[in-house]
Amino acid sequence: MTTTPGWDGEQLDLDAYLHRIGFDGDPAPTLAALRALHRGHVTSIPFENLEIMLGRGVPLDLASVQDKLVRRRRGGYCFEHTRLFAAALERLGFGFTALTGRVSMGSENKFRPATHALLRVETADDERAWLCDVGFGAGPLEPLEFVDGATATQGGGWRYRLERLGTLDGRVPHVAWWSLFQAPAPGTADGWVDRHNFTETPSFPIDYEVGNHFVATHPRSPFSARPYVQRYAADVHHALDDLTLTTSRPDGSTDKRELSPSELPAVLADVFDIVLDASDAARLVASVEASGR
Template sequence: MSSELIQQQMPTPLATAIDLDAYFRRIGYTGDRTPTLETLREIQRLHTAAIPFENLNPLLGIPVLLDLNSLQQKMVKNGRGGYCFEQNRLLSQVLKALGFRVRELAARVLWNVPDGVVKAISHKLLNVQVGDAWYLADVGFGGLSPTGPVRVELDTVQTTPHEPFRVVDINEEMGLQALVKDEWRSLYSFTLREHQSPDYEMFSWYLCNHPDSYFLNNLAVARSTADRRYGLRNTVFTTHHLGGESEQRELTSVAEIRTVLEGVFQIALPDVPHLDATLQRLIDEVAETRHKTV
């Protein structure tokens, strides 16, 4: 077979270029496009405000696609959010296009995990070089996504637009901690070992298919604005005021959940026939659980 015929039979590769103009319109960024710390800070702050963390695809049985075209279609053009593998994959491509050196890392979640319990690797974060320094950039950890970069420097308290963060040593790995209500809480542990796209495909597939996956059985949504963080866990809607108190409200109807998702979290809800039935199931399950504990 001639080389010309072989080339004709090879599939045409999909376009993989990041549309920076569309992304910047999505997050409202109008600043400089050079790889500086200020650029990184502003992009991270705006991204966490504009593109919410949400797991509607796994919850509704819709595939989570991690190729760049699908991510741009979903989160840039269609007004959706996503979870860590989507969010930080999109951000990594933006930063690389701007000239940043980016290493893609993976972590074990420690948030709300009892001492002694070892969780599988299930989180993606980014390691970004600015000058001679390296920073963590993570727009996909949900309710505590850092809204600014955190320098990879042990035991140094660092400010962000929201909580202070620090990097610490945890069992010979690095750990990211946030100061929450005067207590340092661990988000996850990680190493600086770079991972590749097939690794994240495997991690993400597990979270979307294993019957015990939190994302298959629960609704998790988060968004940060200048003076607060919003969170939704199933039917509990929480507003955390920056430097102040938190407010919680129980959502008791599908209409209420829809209103919060579309209004507060600014999500263009997927047009699938079973959306309302799935939201109603969550309401019924919460009610049943509370009835059993009374």
């Protein structure tokens, strides 16, 4: 098994991380453990970009990430989630390659920047490789086998499919592209949607630093202008996009509610398990109010 270097697994407070995600099994680098780690992580640690809304940076060093996501029980977006999960896998002896993807969400003809982080993982007891995507905010619950045509129905009926796209219709020759599909698309009752595309080219912590800087600071980044928060479970997906709260289910049914800025702190606590202190709660409300939403 191979692991891209530099993920600081030795610095991880492993006991605290395993407690945070509710893992109480054997942490040996097996397929069963990988499934349990993945499921625990995606259902315990929410997706959120609130530090950007609060006018602060998003550091990716492991000490900062585990302080935020583990000790302070906050959430993060894909670079933070994958940075933490990679450190845990490295510490436990899994082999993996860090990858970077381009979020598409059905926009097949729009070539977007590489701003999504995910992992190709190997275990000690199984010859197959596995796609682990803990930082998207909408599953999957467990790893998908890293093979063309792999499909999975998970939890209450969330569906995922992995496809090898050849060379992206010839536009990028000699590079094998993959796409992860999901049904239904988050927040809709639609069928399959291509969620993101990626190659097997290895990425490293410094590559995630570059993508993270774009996501956190660029005016065209979807996460630099409004709150975006998600919480995912086996039977429900909650998403806060600006002031719209959407609850989606595996059967494609959705409920939407428009919030006022003053409701945000309570909704974050009650729905997403994100508790802001009084200062940050007031700051977030003021930030959203000042934007004119």
